[in-house]
Amino acid sequence: MPDIGVSPRPVGGSVVVGQGRDHPVTIDRPRTSGADASLTQGDKTVEMQHPTMQDDPTQEDGMTEMTTQASSLRLDPVEGTAAGTRRVTIVGAGFSGTLTAIRLLHFAAAPLEICLIEREEGYRYGGIAFGWAATNWEHMLNIQAGRITLRRERPEDFLEWANEEADRSEWPQKWQYHTFGVACVVPRRIFRQYLAERLHDAAADAHAEVSLRELSGEVIDVHRQGDGYVVKYAGATKQGGVHELPSDQVILATGHLAPVQAPFYHRIRDCDRFLADPYAPGAQEWFREIGAEESVLVTGSALSAFDTVISLIHAGHRGQILICSRGGHMHGTYPVDHEHDIWQARRPPFLDAEKLTPEAVVEGIRAEYAHLRAEHGVEPGSALDAVFPERVMKAWEPYVIELISRMDARDVRMLLDTYKSLIVTNRTSTVREIGGVVRSRMRGYNGAPKTVDVLSAGIQDMRPVEDGTKIQVVFADQPDIVVDRVVNCLGNKTDYERPDHPLWHGLVNGHGYAQPQTKTRRGIEVGTHGQLVSADGTVAAGLFGVGPMRQGDETTRRGRLGAFVFSIGTLRNQCFDTAMEVLRRLEPASDEEQMDIPDGIHHCLIRSSDWIAADLAAEEPQATRLRERLQSYAKDNAYPNAVNYLQAQDRTERRKYRAILDDDLADFGAALAREFGLTDRQARRTVSLLATLVQKHAVHNLCDITKLAGWDSQYAEQVKHAPRKGA
Numbered sequence: 216m217p218d219i220g221v222s223p224r225p226v227g228g229s230v231v232v233g234q235g236r237d238h239p240v241t242i243d244r245p246r247t248s249g250a251d252a253s254l255t256q257g258d259k260t261v262e263m264q265h266p267t268m269q270d271d272p273t274q275e276d277g278m279t280e281m282t283t284q285a286s287s288l289r290l291d292p293v294e295g296t297a298a299g300t301r302r303v304t305i306v307g308a309g310f311s312g313t314l315t316a317i318r319l320l321h322f323a324a325a326p327l328e329i330c331l332i333e334r335e336e337g338y339r340y341g342g343i344a345f346g347w348a349a350t351n352w353e354h355m356l357n358i359q360a361g362r363i364t365l366r367r368e369r370p371e372d373f374l375e376w377a378n379e380e381a382d383r384s385e386w387p388q389k390w391q392y393h394t395f396g397v398a399c400v401v402p403r404r405i406f407r408q409y410l411a412e413r414l415h416d417a418a419a420d421a422h423a424e425v426s427l428r429e430l431s432g433e434v435i436d437v438h439r440q441g442d443g444y445v446v447k448y449a450g451a452t453k454q455g456g457v458h459e460l461p462s463d464q465v466i467l468a469t470g471h472l473a474p475v476q477a478p479f480y481h482r483i484r485d486c487d488r489f490l491a492d493p494y495a496p497g498a499q500e501w502f503r504e505i506g507a508e509e510s511v512l513v514t515g516s517a518l519s520a521f522d523t524v525i526s527l528i529h530a531g532h533r534g535q536i537l538i539c540s541r542g543g544h545m546h547g548t549y550p551v552d553h554e555h556d557i558w559q560a561r562r563p564p565f566l567d568a569e570k571l572t573p574e575a576v577v578e579g580i581r582a583e584y585a586h587l588r589a590e591h592g593v594e595p596g597s598a599l600d601a602v603f604p605e606r607v608m609k610a611w612e613p614y615v616i617e618l619i620s621r622m623d624a625r626d627v628r629m630l631l632d633t634y635k636s637l638i639v640t641n642r643t644s645t646v647r648e649i650g651g652v653v654r655s656r657m658r659g660y661n662g663a664p665k666t667v668d669v670l671s672a673g674i675q676d677m678r679p680v681e682d683g684t685k686i687q688v689v690f691a692d693q694p695d696i697v698v699d700r701v702v703n704c705l706g707n708k709t710d711y712e713r714p715d716h717p718l719w720h721g722l723v724n725g726h727g728y729a730q731p732q733t734k735t736r737r738g739i740e741v742g743t744h745g746q747l748v749s750a751d752g753t754v755a756a757g758l759f760g761v762g763p764m765r766q767g768d769e770t771t772r773r774g775r776l777g778a779f780v781f782s783i784g785t786l787r788n789q790c791f792d793t794a795m796e797v798l799r800r801l802e803p804a805s806d807e808e809q810m811d812i813p814d815g816i817h818h819c820l821i822r823s824s825d826w827i828a829a830d831l832a833a834e835e836p837q838a839t840r841l842r843e844r845l846q847s848y849a850k851d852n853a854y855p856n857a858v859n860y861l862q863a864q865d866r867t868e869r870r871k872y873r874a875i876l877d878d879d880l881a882d883f884g885a886a887l888a889r890e891f892g893l894t895d896r897q898a899r900r901t902v903s904l905l906a907t908l909v910q911k912h913a914v915h916n917l918c919d920i921t922k923l924a925g926w927d928s929q930y931a932e933q934v935k936h937a938p939r940k941g942a
Contacts, residue, residue, distance in 0.1 A: 300326035300424070301801050304446045304462040306434045306718070308333035309342025311762035311786050312468030313410050314365055316427060318794030320417035321866075324873070326424040327801070330460060332448055334433035335496060340414065341407035342470050343494035351499055352387050353529040354403045354522060355648045356783075361397030362555060363406060363783055365413055367791065368862045368917045376409055377401075398553070400648045420866045432458070436721050437465055437728070443757060464797050467747075467760045471707040472716055477514070482678045483686055483701065489677075490702045493523045502530040505700055509534050512688060512696075515704035516540040516669065517639050518778060523702050524653045524667065536656070536667045537698070543671025544640040548650030550598040560587060560610035566617060573626050576618065604641035612774030619771050624734045631735060631770075642777025677701065709737040709766065719764075722747075728755050732767030737780075739764050743814045744796035745789060759797060761789045788918035795914050799907060812904070817911035820849045827904050831897060841891055845901075848883055849909050857906075857913040880906055 303319060305312045308331045316331050323329075333339045337348020344350075356363060364372040377395045390402065418427040431451035437444050446460040474492045476484070483489045490501055505511065511527060513520045516538050524536060538545075565571075565579025584607060593603050619627050631638070644650065659665035676689040680697060688696050711731045714720050722729045723739075727750035732738045739760060740748040747755040766780035779785060816822050824845035828838060856879060860872035884902035887893055893901065 297326070300328055301463045302328045302330060302461065303464045303466065303797060303801075304330040304332065304444075304460055305466045305468055306332055306437070306446065307342075307468035307470055307762070308339045308429065309346065309468065309470050309762075310340075310344060310410065310783075311342070311470070311790055312466070313340050313414050314787055314790040315466055315468060315761055315794050317365065317414050317417045318791050319798065320414075320421040320425060320427060321869070322795065322798055323425040324422055325801070325803075327422075328426050328428060330428045330430060330446075330462070332430045332432055332434055332446070332460075334431070334451065336431060336451075337496045338470075339429075340411040341403070345403045345407040345410065347404065347407065348496040349494035349498070350403045350407075351526065351529045352390075352402055352404060353525050355646060356401045356403055356406055357518065357643065357646055357649055358783060359397060359553075359555065359646070360395045360399040360401050363401065365410065365787060367784075367787060368858075369864075373401075373406075373409060376412070377405065381405070381408065381412070400646050422866065434718055436718065437467075437758070438726060463801060464757045464759070466745075466793065466797065467718075467722075467758070467764070468762050469716070469718065469764065471763045472709065472711075472714055472719070474703055474707050475705040476703075477674070477705060479674050479676050479689075480703065482676070486679050486683060486686065488679075488683070488686055488700050490700070493519060493526065493702055493704060499526065499530075502526045502532070505530060505532055507531055507533045509699035511536050511700045511702060512686070512698045513538045513702045513704050514540070514674065515706065516543065516545050516636065517704065517706060518546065518643075518645070518649075519704040519706065521546065521645060521649050521653050523704055524656070525649065528652065528656075533666065534699075537670055537696075538667065539670040539672060539674065540636055541671065541673050542636045543669055544636045545669060546640045546650060547601045547604075547644040548654060549644045549646055550601055551647065552598070553602065556602075556606055558606050558610040560607060563611070563614055566614060571618065571622050573622075573630055576622070576630065601644060605643055608638075608642050608776060609779075615774035615776065616771065619734055619774075624736075627734050628736050631737070639777045642779060707763070711739050711764065712736070723750075727751070728758055729760075732771070734771050735767035737767035737770065739767075741765055741768050745793040746796075757800070759793050761793050762786060765789060791918060792914055795910070799910075812908065812911075817908045818915055820854065820909070820912055821846055823905070823908040823912065824849055827901055827908070830904075831891075831893070831901065837891060841887075844887070844890070845905060849905060852879055852883070853905060853909040854913060857910045858917070861910075861913055861917060876906075 305316055308316075312331060312333070316329055319327070319329050335346075335348065338346035340346070341349070360374060360377070361370070364370050364374075366372045374395055374397070383391045386405070390405065393399075395401065414427075421427070430448070432448040433451065434446055434448045435457070436447040438447075439445075440461065443461060443463045444465045446462050446465060448458055448460065450456050450458060476491065480489070480491075484491070490498060492498065505527065509532070511532070511534065513523050513536060520538050524538075527536060563579055563583040565575060565583065568575060568579075587607055588603065591599065591603070593600050645653075653667060656667040657665065657669070672693055673691040674688060675691050678687050678689075679685070680687045685697050685699055686701050688698060688701075690696075708714070711719055711723055711729065714723065719729070723731070729739045729747045730750050732740050741760055742748060742754045745759045745761055745765060747758045747760055749755050763781040769775040769780040769785055775785060813826065816826055825842055828842040828845055831838075831841065853876070856872065856876040860869060860876055863869040863872055880902050884898040887901060888895065888898040
């Protein structure tokens with residue numbers, strides 16, 4: 216991987232990376248390829264197994280494309296932590312795992328070791344969406360640059376990094392001198408670099424007794440031991456071996472399950488002309504091996520199909536591409552002047568029915584959608600028409616929550632399965648650098664024949680023909696065709712009841728620590744902050760999940776559908792919230808202070824204050840006065856202090872605001888004791904609970920997408936409200 220953000224100057228066996236706030240920061244890098252690296256800051260060490268990057272001679276226009284090598288280093292087993300040091304292990308170092316580690320590094324203020332384990336080096340810091348193994352330089356984020364910050368509380372963070380901090384030495388020439396603005400498109404590989412650099416920035420800036428250890432290996436089991444867990448992983452080095460990693464808390468960030476394997480693939484699964492996963496390590500090489508004029512069938516029409524077309528074009532393919540799906544639905548393309556809008560829509564009238572049947576729901580949605588098109592004056596083919604479906608679906612999220620809560624689980628799953636393609640393709644459009652590339656090849660030009668077709672049909676079977684050099688595709692209602700290649704873009708499996716992932720099979724069916732999501736059968740059941748819900752319905756203390764395994768929960772809890780169940784915005788909210796909850800659970804406190812707080816109570820400071828006051832069992836009118844006192848302090852003092860702490864730029868600022876917050880809370884506790892005759896123990900407990908609820912409330916608000924409208928910077932006004940017809 217590249218030395219991100221570094222101007223390497225060899226000094227013996229080390230490379231000077233930069234200057235930490237308190238100490239110089241260096242990466243000790245032996246001269247051999249793929250060497251182990253140790254990032255040292257004073258008495259703090261960040262252990263890293265980083266493979267080096269190699270030039271790829273196939274890069275177009277003479278540019279250097281960086282590819283990953285598997286590390287061949289000796290990986291010593293990780294022993295127990297030092298006395299007083301807790302350990303959090305994150306399984307998976309893709310987007311969710313990396314960002315969760317960043318958040319832990321930002322806010323951990325007590326001795327802590329963070330272990331970040333990744334089994335596939337090509338996915339480190341990016342997963343299948345942004346990792347080097349899964350992408351090329353033509354793969355773009357399907358979201359504008361102004362909306363991809365890792366820190367929702369600092370919306371300008373990515374733009375500041377890209378324009379002022381990023382090392383561009385390994386970027387293709389077209390991007391080396393590019394100035395990014397709010398509406399710019401961004402190559403996914405640049406976003407991966409942003410993730411990697413922000414992780415190492417956070418490690419260098421962390422508390423002196425907080426360390427990051429990056430490991431290579433595959434986690435094969437997680438099981439309870441005492442008050443914590445043991446993470447068992449197989450080392451990814453030549454020496455191999457199975458190691459055990461005792462951990463106080465475990466965060467599972469394992470990404471997607473394996474790609475869907477439809478029954479009609481059974482004859483060609485082992486055929487080298489079939490690609491089961493377009494994001495797999497080696498897939499980009501597979502695309503480059505395709506003959507320029509070979510015909511390719513792409514099964515599925517969602518975003519992965521668009522990515523596949525981009526991969527083929529990048530590899531120099533000029534032949535025919537057939538995108539096939541049952542419904543033939545395709546993502547639209549955003550207008551050139553597209554702006555992200557959040558609308559409000561009325562509650563659909565069909566929800567007033569006493570009983571919601573699937574038939575009534577489908578008819579009701581169609582009628583309400585037609586009503587909204589008329590209300591907004593949407594003309595077919597207009598710029599608004601291109602983005603109208605996704606804006607309506609965003610506005611309907613509160614009603615999706617109600618709808619799912621009132622329907623039988625079987626009916627919910629049936630609707631989601633039946634209309635999956637329609638939901639997915641309408642929930643988001645594509646930026647022009649993705650959708651425009653595909654659609655330009657769906658029409659012919661003088662001297663440039665049409666090369667991309669879309670077919671709505673059901674596939675019955677596929678079989679190798681002509682000595683395995685071609686594949687025959689059998690359809691249910693039209694003549695067979697013969698193609699040179701087939702690429703599977705049917706998406707990933709979502710049902711965790713019988714996962715083929717060994718770790719999840721053990722968690723669900725072996726230990727019973729997790730269970731499939733009840734209503735949707737998509738992902739797993741989790742608590743408010745991502746805690747796994749075990750087979751008996753109890754919340755598994757110390758075991759969390761972030762990422763696509765929470766997609767069913769995102770639908771039932773927040774009404775999200777399509778790709779927004781695991782979008783950047785969704786996942787960064789999960790990572791922030793889960794990291795803060797994990798740190799809260801690691802804080803030393805009495806059992807009373809760590810009492811379970813009711814789900815959702817932190818969404819409202821009034822409810823939070825009332826709950827704390829009720830627990831003190833004060834009599835009226837003192838109880839009313841106590842509630843008012845808590846509410847007033849929470850709103851006017853504690854909440855602003857908490858927001859300042861959470862929004863701080865670096866550890867120096869965080870330390871300053873944390874001291875202000877703690878001192879102010881201590882003074883408030885003393886005042887409460889005097890005013891209401893509380894004991895010292897009651898006052899401490901009250902302040903502790905209030906601090907927790909206020910911080911949880913602040914995190915909740917900072918994860919609210921509508922808050923982006925309030926940023927005060929050169930990149931402001933991200934969110935607008937849709938005009939009414941005739942306004």
